[in-house]
Amino acid sequence: MHISKKLEQARKEGQVRFSFEYFPPKTAQGVQNLYDRMDRMHDLGPSFVDVTWGAGGSSSDLTTEMVKGHNRLMDLRLACILHVPICLRAR
Numbered sequence: 001m002h003i004s005k006k007l008e009q010a011r012k013e014g015q016v017r018f019s020f021e022y023f024p025p026k027t028a029q030g031v032q033n034l035y036d037r038m039d040r041m042h043d044l045g046p047s048f049v050d051v052t053w054g055a056g057g058s059s060s061d062l063t064t065e066m067v068k069g070h071n072r073l074m075d076l077r078l079a080c081i082l083h084v085p086i087c088l089r090a091r
Contacts (some may be wrong), residue, residue: 048079
């Protein structure tokens with residue numbers, strides 16, 4: 001289900017929904033740690049997660065890979081969106 005539809009349905013049903021925001025790591029070990037954390041936090045029931053584009057100097061390629069549907073997120077059946085901070089926008 002599309003995220004906007006999930007949120008609209010929750011609003012109609014008076015449910016509170018939340019998401020988690022993740023910052024892509026810079027190292028291979030950091031990536032593994034992040035996916036382990038996502039596994040644990042999935043049990044809390046977020047409606048979706050978002051990954052911040054190039055946060056903290058991380059690679060935009062990694063951000064894109066994560067958002068496009070990394071196997072770990074797909075295994076969790078967790079919708080993922082890309083968060084692009086306005087400060088990264090070209091003038």
